Amino acid sequence: MFKAHQSNKAATINPLKMSQPLGGALALLGIDNCLPCFHGSQGCTAFGLVLMVRHFREAIPLQTTAMDQVQTILGGYDNLEAAVLTMYERNKPEVIGVCTTGLTETKGEDMRGALATFRKRHPEVSDNCHLVFVNTPDFTGGLEDGFANTVTAIIDGMVTPSEMTVSNRVNVLAGSHLTPGDVEEIRDLIEGFGLTAVILPDLSTSLGGRQPDDFKATTLGGVTAKEIQGMGASVLTLALGEHMRKPAEALERKTGVPFLLFDRLVGLEAADRFIKALADVSGQPVPARVRRQREHLVDGMLDGHFYFSRKRVAVALEPDLLAAYCGFLQDMGCEVTAAVAPTQSPALEKIKAWSLLVGDHEDFETLSHGSDLVISNSHARQSVDRLGTPLVRAGFPTFDRLGAGHRVVVGYRGTRDLLFELGNIFLANDHEHASHDWKHDPKMEDHHGGPHAAA
Amino acid sequence: MFKAHQSNKAATINPLKMSQPLGGALALLGIDNCLPCFHGSQGCTAFGLVLMVRHFREAIPLQTTAMDQVQTILGGYDNLEAAVLTMYERNKPEVIGVCTTGLTETKGEDMRGALATFRKRHPEVSDNCHLVFVNTPDFTGGLEDGFANTVTAIIDGMVTPSEMTVSNRVNVLAGSHLTPGDVEEIRDLIEGFGLTAVILPDLSTSLGGRQPDDFKATTLGGVTAKEIQGMGASVLTLALGEHMRKPAEALERKTGVPFLLFDRLVGLEAADRFIKALADVSGQPVPARVRRQREHLVDGMLDGHFYFSRKRVAVALEPDLLAAYCGFLQDMGCEVTAAVAPTQSPALEKIKAWSLLVGDHEDFETLSHGSDLVISNSHARQSVDRLGTPLVRAGFPTFDRLGAGHRVVVGYRGTRDLLFELGNIFLANDHEHASHDWKHDPKMEDHHGGPHAAA
C-alpha cells in the first residue's frame, strides 16, 4: 500500500491530527434521536464536545462513561453498562453509540463482547434502542478513521438485507470531509433527478442549525434508524470519499447493493462524474438548473484561471478533504507546495505536491514558506500570522469564523463559489503594483522563470 | 414626496451615479436575442460597454447610432434609422432596444414619433423585430431610473392583453438591484412551489456565464419576446424593488394582472413575506428545503448577532439596493452611519441612518469615518484605502473581484450567506486584543457609552 512520507519527530508540534473517537462522534451526530458517548475519562468527552461546539456552533449531545483510575484498572464494562442504562433512561434515544478511547483501549476493551453481554443482561434496552459499540483507540488513526469505522459499525449493527428494491432510492455514504452544507447540496442534486437519498450520516438535517421547540439532550435531525435499516432496498450506494470505501464494501456485503466511489466532488470533471452517475441511475435528463450551473462553472474557470496559474498553495487537511482541495487547485493550474495530512490514507496517493507529508502544523508551517495561500483548519491562524500569508479556513475545526458548517464546495455551484473565493484572494493580492515593487532586483529572477516555473 | 437631503456641491467628486441609458441597456440585456443601442456618440456606448464588461466579465452586445457633431445639430433620426437597419440586417435580433443619451436629448428627441416613423418606413423590419425606443437622458435620474423606464417601455411596447390565464404562472419584474445570481435564486424559490415564472428582465440566463456554441452579436439567453408578450396571462406579478412599481402599474393597466411589491428580499421577515406570497398564490405547502433554509437563517442570526450589535456601517449604493442592505443591517442591530444614494427615490424614505444623503463617493468617504465596515461598489476601494476600513463590494460596478454577477443576498439562504460574510469581517476585526489596546485611555469613553451607544 502507498505510504506518504511521515514526519519523524518525537514531539508533535501544533497537532493537525484529532482523535478517532471524535470522528466516531461526528458520524453518530448525523443520526436522528441518537446519543453518542465516549468510553473513557470525562475529559475525553469534554475536549471533544468543546471542539465540536466551537466548530458547529450548535449544542452537541455527547456523553461519557466517566472512567476513573480504579475503574480503568478493574475493567470498564460496569461503567459502560451504567452509562448506557442512564442514557437510555434519561433521554430515550433511538440510537446509542459508544466509542472507546485511548484510556479504555490501553487495557483492551472487547466491544463486541461487551455488546453481547449488554444485550443479554438488558434486553429491555437493546430491544428498544439500537446500540452501536465501536473500537476507536486514540493512539491509532485519526478523525477520518474513527468516522469510517463508526459508519461501518452502524452498517454492521443496524442495516438489514432487503427482499425488495425501491427503484428511485439511493444510499449516500457521506464522508467526514463533507460539511452539513455540502450534504444539503448533494441531496439537492440527487433530488433534482427524481431520486430520494438515504444519507448516512446526514449532518445537513442535524447540524445545519435546527430550531427545536423544546430542549433535547439527543440529536435532532439526521438520518433515522428506520432509514438506515432499510438501506438494503436502495438500488445504488454513492460512497463519497475514499474513507467511505470500507463502509460501502460492508454495505454491499451485507445487502448486495453495489456502490460507486467518488473520491471528490470538487472540480468540473469530478462533478461531471457524479452528475453522470445520477443521470444514469435515474434515467432522467440533467435538470436545466444543473446544466446552467455547469455553464457557470466553466465560465468561472475561464474568467478566473488567470489568477490561479502557478500560484503556490499549501494545504493541510484530513486526507480526503486534502485530496479534494489539492485536486481542484491542480485543475486550476496552481502548484501545491505542501500537502500535509494528519494520518495515512490511500487518498494521499493521488495528490501531486512539491511536498506530501503526514505531519503536523509545525511541518506545515515550514513547508508553507513562500506560498501565496494557505488552506487549513483554524489552527493554522497561528502560522499564517507568522508567515504573513492569507488563510482560507476549511475542514475541522473552524472555530474562529461563522458558518463553518455551511461552507459548500461540492458540485458545480460549490466549485464555482470556491473558485471565486480563492481567485479573489489571489486577485486582491496581485493587484496594484507600486513603484517600489519594480526596483531592479536580481531576486526577481527567482520569481520569474525560476526552477519551478520552468518545471 | 419624500426627498432625501442632497449634496449641494458644484463639483461632483468620485461619482456614485451612473447614467440612465446604462440602466436601460442592463434591462435590455435580460431579453433573449436582443441588441441594445445608445442613441448618441460612439463614446457613450464605449464607456457603458467597458463598464458592463468589467462588471459581468461577459461579452456585452451594445451598439451606437454613432452621432457626430453635424448630425446632432441636424437631428438624429437618420442615424437612428440607419443604426436600426444595420443592426437588423447584420444580426437579425428579435428585439432591438434604443436608449437616448444626453447628446440626443439636448436637442430633444421624440422617440415615440421616431418609432412611428420607422414603423411606417420599414415594416419589413418592424414586423419581424420588436423595437423598444426609450427616452433616457443622461442629465436626469440615474441607472435605476433608466432601468425602470426601459422595463416600462418594454411592457408598453411588447406585452399584449390576454384572454386566458395560466393558473400556475407568475410574472417577476426583477429590479436592477438584483444580480443574475439573485434572479436564479428567486426562480428556484418560485419553482419550488410548482409555479413557473416569466422574469423581466432575466439576467440569470443571459449574464450568468453562458457558453455559446458559436459567436453571437446579440444577447444569448434571457426572457424571450414571446414570454414577454404573454405576461398578461399570468395570475400575479411580483414586483421586486420600489423602482419596479411603475412598470408593475403599467403591466396591470395593460393586462389587469395584479401585482405585489417587495421592497426587499434580504432579511428574515422580508423573505418570509415573499415565501408567504408564493405559498398563497400557489396553494402549495412550503418545501422542506425552504423550511430548512429558514431554520438555518434563524440559527445564523442567533449565532451571528453578537458581532453585529451596534457595529457602524456605511453604505453607498443605488436606492433599492441601499434600502435592502440598510434594512438588513438594521435587522441585525447595526448602526447605519451613512446611507448614500446617487439619486432620489421613494425607497430612501424607509432607510434609518445617522446620515441619509443623495451624493457622491466624496460625501460618502467623509461620512464613513469611524465606521467598522463600508459597503459599496468597487469605486469605494479608493476611499477605504484612505480610511483603513474593510470594504464589502456590492452593486454595480464591481470590477475588481470575480463573481459579481453571482453574489446572492436574497431569500433565506442569500441572507444567511450575507450574514456570515459580514459577520466574519466583524469577527475577524474584533478578535485578539493585544496589551497595547488596553492602555488606560480617556478616549475609550467615546467608545463605550458614548452618545450613540446611549441613543
Added chain:
Amino acid sequence: MLVDKVQEVFNEPGCATNLGKSEKERKKGCTKALKPGAAAGGCAFDGAKIALQPIADAAHLVHGPIACEGNSWDNRGSKSSHSQLYRTGFTTDLSELDVIHGAEKKLFKAIKEIVLKYDPPAVFVYQTCVPALIGDDVEAVCKFAADKLGKPIIPVNAPGFVGSKNLGNKLAGETLLDHVIGTREPEVTTPYDINIIGEYNLAGEFWLVKPLLDKMGVRILSMISGDGKYNEVATAHRAKVNMLVCSQALINIARKMEERYGIPYFEGSFYGVSDMSDTLRNIANLLVERGAPTDLITRTEAIIREEEARAWRRLAPYKERLAGKRVLLFTGGVKSWSMVSALEGAGLEIIGTSVKKSTKEDKERIKKMKGEEFHMWEELKPSDIARMLRDSEADIMLSGGRSQFIALKAKVPWLDVNQERHVGFAGYDGIVALVEEIDKTLGNPIWRQVRSAAPWE
C-alpha cells in the same frame, strides 16, 4: 506518590469547602462521584493545563495519545504580552507501539527536540491517563532531562482519570510549589511587590487593571499564571503580598506560600466597581502593613475616587435602560457572587446563580448579599434552564460557551462570561464593557424576529 499528592490536596485547609466537611467526607475528596452517562466537565489534566499554560514563555508538552492535546489545544483566551510560545501545542502523540513498549524514551526525545528548537526557560510535562496506565515514569524522565539539558523540566502529574478539572487546578498549584516557586531570586525587590494568583488574563482583561496598579506604584513580581513569565514565577516567594483571584482554584499556592514564606494573602475580585475598589484597597493596606510607605493608601484612595466617579458616570446611561432586566447567572466560583455585585451595581436584577463550582465561602457571600430567599442552584440541568428561559423567567443568561445554545435555541439573549469571550470585564473599564455588552445584546432587534413563527405556521 500521586495518590499522596491528591490526598494532600483534599486536605487543603485553605479550601473553604474542605473546612465545612467532616474528616470522613474530606478523605473522600472534593470530586463528587461521577454518574456514567450523565456527567459533564473536564478532567484533572484539563484543570492542570488551564492553570499552568498561561505561563507564556514556557513550553507545555502533553505526554499522551493525540486526544489529549490534538482535540484541545489553542482553545482558551488567555493572552500574553510577551512570548507566544504557550500557544504552541506540544505532544508526544503516542502510537500503538508506544503503548505496547512504553514511551519514556520518546518523551525524553520530545523534550530534547523542544529545548533545542525553542529554547524555553522551562518545559512543563503533563502526564495523562494512557502513559500513567502503562507505567511511564514522567517524574523520572523529567529529572533525567533536566540534568541532561540543564533546564527546569517540570512534571505535572495530573492524568485525567484521577479526578475533576478542579483537582487538576490544585495539582498544578502543587507543581508550582514543589518545582518552581522559590527556585530563583529576583534581581531587585521593592516594598511594593505583589503576586497575582489565579488570574488567567482572559481576553487580556488584566490589562484593564494593570495600569491602575502602575499608577499606585505597585509592582507585580509575578503573575500566576495569566501573562506569566516562568522566571518571575520562580521568584514569587519574595513578594510582600499575594492576591488570590479565584477563590478555589489555586488556594493551595496562596496558603502554602503564607506558611512557607510568610506572605499574607487576601482573596479579591476585579469584577464590579466596589469589589475592584476593595481589591485596590486591600493591596495597599497589606503592603503598608508589610512596610510600604503609608502614602500608598492616600494615593490609592485618590485613584479609587477618580475611577469610581468615572465608572458611575459611564454606567449611568445604561442603568436606566437596564433597570429591572432579569439575569440568570450560570457560572461558578468567584463569578457566582462577584458578577452579582457587579451587575446589580448597573441596575440589573439577578434571578439566581449557579453555585456548582462555588465554595462554601462563595455561597455565604451570596447569602449575605442577597438573603436566604435568593436562588442558588447546586445542580441546574440544561433542560431546567431551557424551561426557565422559555417561561421568560430571565431576560438574559450569562454563562460559558458550552451552555450558550440552551439560551440561544430558546431565543433568549446570552452573554459569554467565561474563557472564550473576546471582551475583558475586569476593572472599572471592564464593568462598563460588561454592561455595554449586555445592553447591546438585549437591545439587538433580532429577538423579535427570531421569536416569530414562520408565517405559514
Added chain:
Amino acid sequence: MLVDKVQEVFNEPGCATNLGKSEKERKKGCTKALKPGAAAGGCAFDGAKIALQPIADAAHLVHGPIACEGNSWDNRGSKSSHSQLYRTGFTTDLSELDVIHGAEKKLFKAIKEIVLKYDPPAVFVYQTCVPALIGDDVEAVCKFAADKLGKPIIPVNAPGFVGSKNLGNKLAGETLLDHVIGTREPEVTTPYDINIIGEYNLAGEFWLVKPLLDKMGVRILSMISGDGKYNEVATAHRAKVNMLVCSQALINIARKMEERYGIPYFEGSFYGVSDMSDTLRNIANLLVERGAPTDLITRTEAIIREEEARAWRRLAPYKERLAGKRVLLFTGGVKSWSMVSALEGAGLEIIGTSVKKSTKEDKERIKKMKGEEFHMWEELKPSDIARMLRDSEADIMLSGGRSQFIALKAKVPWLDVNQERHVGFAGYDGIVALVEEIDKTLGNPIWRQVRSAAPWE
C-alpha cells in the same frame, strides 16, 4: 476655433498616415465615417482624457452630464509614484436645469471648489458634447478661473462627437502645446535631460525601464504623461531629446516641440529585447549628438550587454516550451509590430496582427519584419476572430479586455496586453514577464477541461 484645431491635427505632417494621403483625403480628416449600428470605439473626449489624465498631480474635471465621467472614471491602469489625485473623478454632473440655462457658472464654481479643497498645481477642464451643444464657453470660463484663482486652468476642447479616440489624443497634445509646455523653467538642466512622450505607465511598467535610465545617468525631465507631474510637463521644452513611445497618439507634441524648441525626437519601443536595446542606444546617441559626454554610449552599451544576456538567459527555459505556439495579435498602434518582434524573440509564431489603429509606418515596419505574406487585418470582426479561434488557427490571442470574451468563449487562451492588465511588459524584465504570462496561460490545465462537452451530451 475647435474646427480649426481639428483641421490642424488632420494636417499633422508628423503623422505617417496623413503623409500617405492626398490633399483632399487629408481634408476629410483621420476619422473614418462611422457606421451607425456597427461601430465600436471611444470618442474624442475619451482619447483626450486617456492622454492627459496620467498627469497625476493635476485635477481632471469633466464638464458634462454624468455619463461622461460617472460611467468611465477609475477605469485605467496608469500608475503614479507620487500624487494619486488623478484617480479622483471630478465632474459638473449636469442636470436638466443646467442644460436649459447653461452651466458656465456651475463650471466656475466647480473649479473653485476643487482648487480650494485639493490645491492641485493645475486643473484640466474637459469639454463634452452636451455643454458644447448648448454653447458653454469652456475656454472663457477657464481663462476667467485662471485669473481669479491664480492657477493654470486648462481647457481641453475635445467633445466626444468631434471624432474618435485617436483624434482626442491629438487634441490633448495640442492642449499641452498651447497651454502647458514652455510655461515654466526647470530649476536646473543637464545634458542628459529627456522627455518620454506617449508612455502611460500602465501597470506601472515604466518602472521596469526607469532603473536602466538611472543607471545610464539619463534624467527624465518630464513624463508625458504616465506618472507625470504638471510642473515638470511645463518645463518639457528644455529637454535635449524627446522619445516618442506610441507612434501615432502624441506625434504632434514631438514634432511641434522639434519645430518650436529644436528638440530632436525618435520613436521607440520598450517591448522586446532588441527594441529595448535600440531605444537605450537611441537615447544615448541623440544625447551625445546634443552635447552629452561620449562615455554615455560606452556605459549604455555595457548595460545593454549585461541586460540582454540576463534576459536571454531568463527567456531560455520558456523558448523551448513555447516554440511554434501560434499567437493572434489583436491590438493596435505601436504594439502591432513591437509585440511581434518581442514575441518572436521568445520563439512564438505570430499568425497575424490587426492594424486598424496602426499608422502607415507601423505597417511598413511589419512588412519589413514579416514579408508581404504576413496577415495584417485592417478590419477584423469579432465573428471572424471567433471563427479563426474555433478553427484552432491560433493557440493564444493577445488583445485588450473588451475582446477577451471572443477568445475565452471559444475556449482559447487569451492575454491582456492593453490597459487593464496588472503585469508590466516593458523593458528587459517586462518581456520575461510577458513570456511567463503566456507560458502560464498556455500551460494552464483548464483548457482541456473546459473544452470537454458535458458527459451527458
